[in-house]
Amino acid sequence: MSDEKDFLDQYDPSAFERPSVTADTVIFSIDAELRSANYRKLEQQKLTVLLLKREAHPHQGRWGLPGSFISLDETLEEAAGRVVRDKTRLQDIYLEQLYTFGAVDRDPRTRVISCAYMALINRADHGGAAAEDENTGWFELDMSADGRELTLLHGDERLIVPVERLEVKNGRLVNSQLQAGDNQLAFDHGQILLEALGRLRGKLDYTDIVFNLMPDEFSIGQLQQVFEIIWGEKLFAAAFRRKIADKIEETGSLVKDKGHRPSRLFRFKHSQG
């Protein structure tokens, strides 16, 4: 091994053609819709994702996920964290690597490999975090009843992400052909979003990641709603309450001013052994 140093000194990093690598982030948040419909009804919670309108080519004018080319002196996770910080002004956010997308032609410019991350925040909790503007929007996710189509809503904008039964090869999903439709996301970001949603759904019931989406204090009803919109199915309140009972603890405060019995507020109880 004495000559390893010599080897390294002579090593030419440009010997092979290299791909570009980006860190793209799917930033989920929960938003509460202010429902005036019925003073008794709960305000409906919504699952939202942060999208940016692309100002440059390629896919100029389309909505896409926040992302960035990684620089050589930062890890993938650091790059993803940087993207989240730049777009939301939030730090120390839940961040999880999702999957790396490597279809040869997923970017028309050149070979670009995308390492996708999922971030979870609660927007209401952090004041003006990630305020919206012309080119920045939080899109509400709505899965169609048959689960074949995901709709993204933001003001008048309305994007459709087809869930074409994900092709599975060797047990792992294969990059499917990019859709060229009009109200579509840029690149393969629709696919990335679906992968993120799938991951979020799957991890809901065997991890505690939901609480990254919740405010510090929340009612059981709110929490149940979050499960319901992510899973797309109604849950039985009694069963739900008992199931999560040992993951939360009372804060002591109540929420009044609703047209029904006041609800106790809870917080996430960390580290129960």
Add this chain to the structure above:
Amino acid sequence: MSDEKDFLDQYDPSAFERPSVTADTVIFSIDAELRSANYRKLEQQKLTVLLLKREAHPHQGRWGLPGSFISLDETLEEAAGRVVRDKTRLQDIYLEQLYTFGAVDRDPRTRVISCAYMALINRADHGGAAAEDENTGWFELDMSADGRELTLLHGDERLIVPVERLEVKNGRLVNSQLQAGDNQLAFDHGQILLEALGRLRGKLDYTDIVFNLMPDEFSIGQLQQVFEIIWGEKLFAAAFRRKIADKIEETGSLVKDKGHRPSRLFRFKHSQG
């Protein structure tokens, strides 16, 4: 969008410094040890992983995972498949993307990002697949009782992979410091191997991936042993039998010549609704 084509024509791919990207593969297999100890005892199954002795710098002489730099005209999965094919002569193998490792200094040459894949095969089933030689070895995995240390055995070779309680940050494991010890794997391949083992363990009980490790026909006892060596715990035979009963079907044949009641052979029953 009319000028998107112009933009692409003028795009200069060398504008940003790019990392190298490799596809590294953790190829697991099951091997049956020929036990002469007791004619009644079952032949003990072993979980093995394919390692190569590095012939070039860096980490020359160390054992590491099979891998390759990706070329610009193949997907990540194709690159991983190519590596598996080159090393084992096997095609159409179960392949699953694991995780992408992006620590800045994980490779001393230059910035190298590793997209890790896990492959599952049954070596016995495919004759001389991945025969061993001087620089190619199937290493038996042995997790210590306390789960703090993974030992890799192959002939006289004996590598130790410390399981330093994986640092978790934001719910995802963080690349830990590279170990510089002697009987260690090259690069961060120990960490990659641990991640693969964790994934395999986790997926055992809610997917059907085990059957990728099994021969076409197997006894329930064999199958149970595979679960046991991967999970590192004994299972109750009666419960196990019932649990997997609806995933397998009888082939009709029996295995005699053992010092006990002959066992029926089963095969994986695909696609039960």
Add this chain to the structure above:
DNA sequence: ACAAAAGTGTTCGGACTACACCCATGT
């Protein structure tokens, strides 16, 4: 009073645990 949600009690059935027990074999 009433609608809506908060919250508790209880039953039912299915899944897993643990143990007991028989079967079939090669030496």
Add this chain to the structure above:
DNA sequence: ACATGGGTGTAGTCCGAACACTTTTGT
């Protein structure tokens, strides 16, 4: 005969699904 694993039966236990029911509020 005996050790070893193959294979079935069965009682007990735990957990979630489902339903019934009470509590508490603002209008």
